[in-house]
Amino acid sequence: MNGSGQRRTTIKDVAEAAGVGVATVSRVLSGGSASAGTREKVLATAARLDYHPSALGRNLRRRHTGGIGLLVPDITDSFYARLADGVLSCARSYGEPVTVGVTGDDPERESELIGTLIEQSMDRVIAVPSGDGEVWDPVLRAGVNVVFASRRSDLDLPDVPAVLADDRDGVRTAVEYLTGLGHRKIAFLARRGQSQRVAAFTGALTALGVPVEDELVVHARASRDSAYAAAAGLLQRHPDVTAVLTGGNILGEAAVLAARELDVRVPRDVSLIMFDDVPWAELCSPPLTVIAQPAQDIGYRSAELVLRQGRRPREVVLPSELVVRASCGPRRPRR
Amino acid sequence: MNGSGQRRTTIKDVAEAAGVGVATVSRVLSGGSASAGTREKVLATAARLDYHPSALGRNLRRRHTGGIGLLVPDITDSFYARLADGVLSCARSYGEPVTVGVTGDDPERESELIGTLIEQSMDRVIAVPSGDGEVWDPVLRAGVNVVFASRRSDLDLPDVPAVLADDRDGVRTAVEYLTGLGHRKIAFLARRGQSQRVAAFTGALTALGVPVEDELVVHARASRDSAYAAAAGLLQRHPDVTAVLTGGNILGEAAVLAARELDVRVPRDVSLIMFDDVPWAELCSPPLTVIAQPAQDIGYRSAELVLRQGRRPREVVLPSELVVRASCGPRRPRR
DNA sequence: AAATATGCTGGAATCGTTTCCATGAACGGC
DNA sequence: GCCGTTCATGGAAACGATTCCAGCATATTT
Structure with a gap:
């Protein structure tokens, strides 16, 4: 050609x-x-x-590619997009290229992508892990410099540093806010892999003396469809629920949509708090109260960590913040 | 370590x-x-x-990196995130890694990123171009396989294939819809680099016999701040405007926010149509009428094009679609 | 049966860089 | 004035693959 x-x-x-x-x-x-x-x-x-x-000659001689591999569940999700933006922004200042892969929260796809990364001899990887230790073990043994962002791998891999948001604090503040408004039947709409947030949720309830009901913790897969189904199912199956906390913005979106569809008014019938502040939260009707996540920061700090030569902290925790808007109100029985 | x-x-x-x-x-x-x-x-x-x-040895011998370089203005913008998702999805099925760069719509940054790509001997690039021919000429002469996505470079580079949405058709439909509702003073809130959409806009007005007023075409830079300033400025300076068309979802968001801030009600005071359908358009109050863009498809097709060996079409045009929701109403003078 | 065609095979060159090592010059101290 | 040290320098050997080419065995043709 x-x-x-x-x-x-x-x-x-x-x-x-x-x-x-x-x-x-x-x-x-x-x-x-x-x-x-x-x-x-x-x-x-x-x-x-x-x-x-030419980077080609250099890379071969040095036996590794420069640059960073970045693995996120869904680049379409504003949270991960902002996280990626943070990584890209930091990497740009070092002049390092970033290779992005989308895992769809599927350990198998994640494993495939890891394969590609290894084939490329990438020696620096930032990941929002979906798979457990079994997936990540070969990478670590290959001497790749891994940093987990936004969540840890399920199985404990203590050697891998992680940059996390302070979920526990965010959830606690949100739950305190809701119980303060009189709510007792509070549901958590979670995505698979958010075990940490779920734990924080049940922990916060217990600390406040509110009984934990397991069936009020509902799990969805990563897709919008699954999120919607879970949200609608929750609202239909549990008419006594008066407040819902959603584990991410996709789930929040689904909850708003489902509530509207089922003629459940927010905040009159149920109060709603969403994890992660997104630009549209303010545009929504009603404007959504959220637990803001420092997504961009998480990405930036992860990149710093993975690029830095010396020894690195085992864990970096960044603050979450409750942003109160208009989607929560005092408890009223729904029927 | x-x-x-x-x-x-x-x-x-x-x-x-x-x-x-x-x-x-x-x-x-x-x-x-x-x-x-x-x-x-x-x-x-x-x-x-x-x-x-090892890809390293292979790449050196073959004198080029496999994989795709992808340059977008802003990965945080849902449109480009979906475009990137399309590229990633296609690339994954070929097992090719994708290196992503964020240009911020700045030709200088774009040029830097191109430098990185050339240093890596990337021979396949998909870009939403910000710079003109001068930036892209060296790349093309280096024998890189370039595909433009979502828009062409300002200066005509006829050899570069492009995958585009049918802006002309989308704008025409939208403008016809608005004039049908009685609107005559229609403003266009554009981002720099959307000359094609602006041209389609003025063209559509002319075709319908509506006089074109240059000061009703307002330009903003890529950032959210700039978008908000442009939107607010437009609404304040031109109280006689009864309908606004925005060139992208960031601008649409800004327009909704500015209108709310300035106590301009939608659609009672001004009708609003936004380019690009995003998940929150439906959640917004009022739900936004939009010109839906096949962002993911654009990305996917671009990747197909850049990966395909044989000769390639010069241009692929994908359909836009007007999705009518509730942000447009009949014309009423604003004062 | 000789000549030619076909197909599998492995050695060696190559890609563009970094880095080890030997060389030689300059220099300072005794 | 001699020796040891320091420093700049260039040749050559990696790095790990692909691929050209020559060699050889087997099949086909005359």
Whole structure:
């Protein structure tokens, strides 16, 4: 298709044109020691020939690709999009490319993508893990620098640093707010893999002396359809529920839609709090009270961690914040 | 940090263990000709040693990286997130990694990212271009396979295939709908780089015999702040405007927010149509009438195009669709 | 049966870089 | 003035794959 006549200029060309050896060129360009005269000569020649070192040669020699592999469940979800944005923003300042993969929260797909990453000899990976230790063990043994973002792997992999939002605190504040409004029958609409949030939820209820009812914790898969089904099912099966906490913005969206469809008014009939603040939360009718998540920060800090050379903290916890809008009201029995 | 004791198994190890030459192993693994016996032997040995060919060696020899470079203005914008999702989804089925860069609609950043891509010897790029021919010319001359998605470069680069939504049709339908409701003072809230949509807008007005007023076309930069400022400014400066068409979902969000802030009711005071259907459009109050964009399809088709070997169509145009909800009403003078 | 065609095979070159190592020059201390 | 140290330098060996090419065995043709 494309002729692409002229060969790319290589380090050899520069060495020849500058009258020095390739080793010297390489040293000058990567900051090694060289005499001032030589340095200048090489730099000038490189600029004149418009030489850009090829990452291919370097990577092969160094036996690893630069750059970061990023694995998220769903790039379409505003939360993960913002997380990715944070990673990309940090990586850009280091000039490192980022390879993105979408796992769909499916351990099998995640495993496939990990395979691709290993094939590319990626040695830095940031992931929102779906699979357990079994999936991640080979990666770690291959010497890849892994950072978990937003959640840990189910099975404990203590050596992997993680950057997390303070779910426990966010949930506690939200539950306190709801119980303060008189609510006792509070449901949690969770996505699979949010065990940590669920634990925080039941913990907070217990701490406040509210009995925990297992059937009020409902799980959905990652898709919008599944989220909607779970939300509608919850509202229909439990007419006595007066407040709902949703584990993410997709679930929140589903809850609003389902409530509207079932003619359950928010906040008159049920109060609603959503995990993760998104731009549309304010536009929604009613504007949604949310537990804001520092998604962009999580991404940025993860990237810093994975790019930093030295030893790294085992865990970074970033604050969540309850943003009160208009989707919660005092408890009123629904029937 | 990590010992990573054992060396990665290479093609040489496999060759030795199977008692054949490296050339034969390579041929078997990449589908070349080999006798049945040899093939089986090699395959078995490779599996036994858990051999995975390194992309590094292959890339160097082939003188280009596999995989796709994807450049979008803002991954946080639902439209581009869905576009990226389409690309990722197609790329996954080919097993090709995707490297994502965020340009912020800034030609300079775009140029930097292109530099990174070239350094990586990426030979396939999908981009929502911000810069003009000057930025893209070096890439094309380097023999990179480029596909433009969602919009073309300002300067005409006729050799680059593009996958686009049918903006002209979408705008025409929307404008016809609005004029049908009696609107004459229709504003367009555009982002820089949406010249095509603006042209379609003025074209549609002219075709319907509505005079075009240049000051009713307002431009904003990519950020949310800039979008809000532009929206608020428009509503304040032109109280006679009775309908607004926004060039994207960020601008639509800004318009809803600004209208609410300025106590301009939708659709009573102004009718609003937004480019791009997003999940929250239905949740908004009022639910927004939108010109739905096949973002995911655009991404998917772009990836198909950039991955396909043979000759490719110069342009793929995907349909837009007007989705009528509740943000438009009959014209009423605002004062 | 000789000549030619066909097909499998492995050695070696190659891709573009980094880095080890040997060389030689300059330099300072005794 | 000699020796040890330091420093800049370039040749050459990796890195791990693909692929050209020559060699050889077997099948086909004359």
